[in-house]
Amino acid sequence: MAASTLAVDFGTSNSAAAFLDGTGLRRLAIEPQAETLPTAVFFPAGGGRMRIGNAAAEALIAGDDGRYMRALKSVLGTALFHEPRLIGGRRQTLSDIVTAFLSALKARAEAQAGQTFRHVLSGRPVRFHTSDPERDASAEADLRACYLAAGFDEVRFLFEPEAAALASHGLGRAGEAGLIVDIGGGTSDFTVYRAEPAGLRILASHGIRLGGTDFDHAVSMTHAMPLLGHGGTLRRSFGEGLLPVPNAIYAELATWAKIPFVYAPETRRAVADMVRHAVDPGALTRLAAVIEQQLGHELAFAVEAGKIAANGGAALGRIDMGYIEPKLSAPIGRASLDAALDGFRQRLQEAMRTTLRLADIAPDRIASVILVGGSSLMNMITAEAGAACPKAELHRSEAFTAVVDGLALATGTGFAAPA
Numbered sequence: 001m002a003a004s005t006l007a008v009d010f011g012t013s014n015s016a017a018a019f020l021d022g023t024g025l026r027r028l029a030i031e032p033q034a035e036t037l038p039t040a041v042f043f044p045a046g047g048g049r050m051r052i053g054n055a056a057a058e059a060l061i062a063g064d065d066g067r068y069m070r071a072l073k074s075v076l077g078t079a080l081f082h083e084p085r086l087i088g089g090r091r092q093t094l095s096d097i098v099t100a101f102l103s104a105l106k107a108r109a110e111a112q113a114g115q116t117f118r119h120v121l122s123g124r125p126v127r128f129h130t131s132d133p134e135r136d137a138s139a140e141a142d143l144r145a146c147y148l149a150a151g152f153d154e155v156r157f158l159f160e161p162e163a164a165a166l167a168s169h170g171l172g173r174a175g176e177a178g179l180i181v182d183i184g185g186g187t188s189d190f191t192v193y194r195a196e197p198a199g200l201r202i203l204a205s206h207g208i209r210l211g212g213t214d215f216d217h218a219v220s221m222t223h224a225m226p227l228l229g230h231g232g233t234l235r236r237s238f239g240e241g242l243l244p245v246p247n248a249i250y251a252e253l254a255t256w257a258k259i260p261f262v263y264a265p266e267t268r269r270a271v272a273d274m275v276r277h278a279v280d281p282g283a284l285t286r287l288a289a290v291i292e293q294q295l296g297h298e299l300a301f302a303v304e305a306g307k308i309a310a311n312g313g314a315a316l317g318r319i320d321m322g323y324i325e326p327k328l329s330a331p332i333g334r335a336s337l338d339a340a341l342d343g344f345r346q347r348l349q350e351a352m353r354t355t356l357r358l359a360d361i362a363p364d365r366i367a368s369v370i371l372v373g374g375s376s377l378m379n380m381i382t383a384e385a386g387a388a389c390p391k392a393e394l395h396r397s398e399a400f401t402a403v404v405d406g407l408a409l410a411t412g413t414g415f416a417a418p419a
């Protein structure tokens, strides 16, 4: 399958492409001067050309009129993926948009490689949806359909952490068992392997739907949304007493994939009504401004930047919200970040324990833990992975390209599962 097979890591946050070119593994610069392409699109209002990757974010930041979308992978397997909507002046589904993104990625990869690719070996999370096998199968079927519509004739999948194991098991101790911990934007994926003289042996893989976008959600709900009125109270239209401000709008605004849907006219009306009944109208007026001026993605980017800065050790950083109201910002530091993410620790521990159980291996028999994925740079992940495998040495592989490297290697070995 090697020569005309393109390896694609279609990530929730970032995508990458690579192939085996006869001399070896070659990552493709599918973004100018970069080996990763943000999985994001921008449709100018009124029907201009779709932009992808960094150009999409630039259009958003420049304030161009149009629709920006990110984290589309998390919608695979849901009804929302097939609902037609008016986006960029025409009716299209999210499935059409993912197809257009993959088709542009294919064209860029072919231009870089100087050849066409008819086959694709794509990564997929072990579970797109944690405890719903039917929805999980639909998600893979949705993604397969998008690759086919984008012009590939043959589509195969490999679990993302197994691809990462192929690329990076050499970092660990030869002959012994290791655990790949791949925490990205949307999912956490785990593989237990053994590096044997005859080659890599996969003992078990497991995954849950939890990633950096969930961390962003938690940080947003605890740090930013209170400044927009989350947790506040409303006066009743009729009768005495107070009501809590409804949670749903804040939860959507804090979810990357749902932000574009918060701008619907009925939400605007609901927020205007909330402002009229608010005990603290100032905070809800900010929420109204975010919805009216479509500032949800600016806020999400600021929250993500605040998360990364606080994780990096900033004792007290700030989430900039000055585009909503001059000088507005939410404080964030190591302690408040830890508190916001604390609830995820147990799910991560359970997932790692389950992976080891599936592999029938005791935690202290894991000699190496190899961390991949952007969110594996979170201190919480390093701490939890270390706690799950107390005797293991921790190694970092290429956070953003280990999966695509492994996929490309797999095109040459026939390692991929049958289509």
Ligand SMILES: Nc1ncnc2c1ncn2[C@@H]1O[C@H](COP(=O)(O)OP(=O)(O)OP(=O)(O)O)[C@@H](O)[C@H]1O
Pocket (backbone or CB within 6 Å): 010, 011, 012, 013, 014, 015, 073, 160, 183, 184, 185, 186, 187, 188, 211, 212, 213, 304, 308, 311, 372, 373, 374, 375, 376, 377, 378, 399, 400
């Ligand atoms: N320095 C950093 N510290 C902490 N988190 C980071 C850092 N850099 C990126 N991230 C987070 O990593 C995530 C993206 O990682 P990555 O590109 O590996 O995900 P992905 O492969 O697109 O997603 P998935 O594999 O889950 O579909 C984002 O949530 C981002 O906020």
Ligand SMILES: [Mg+2]
Pocket (backbone or CB within 6 Å): 011, 012, 160, 183, 184, 185, 373, 403
């Ligand atoms: Mg990934």
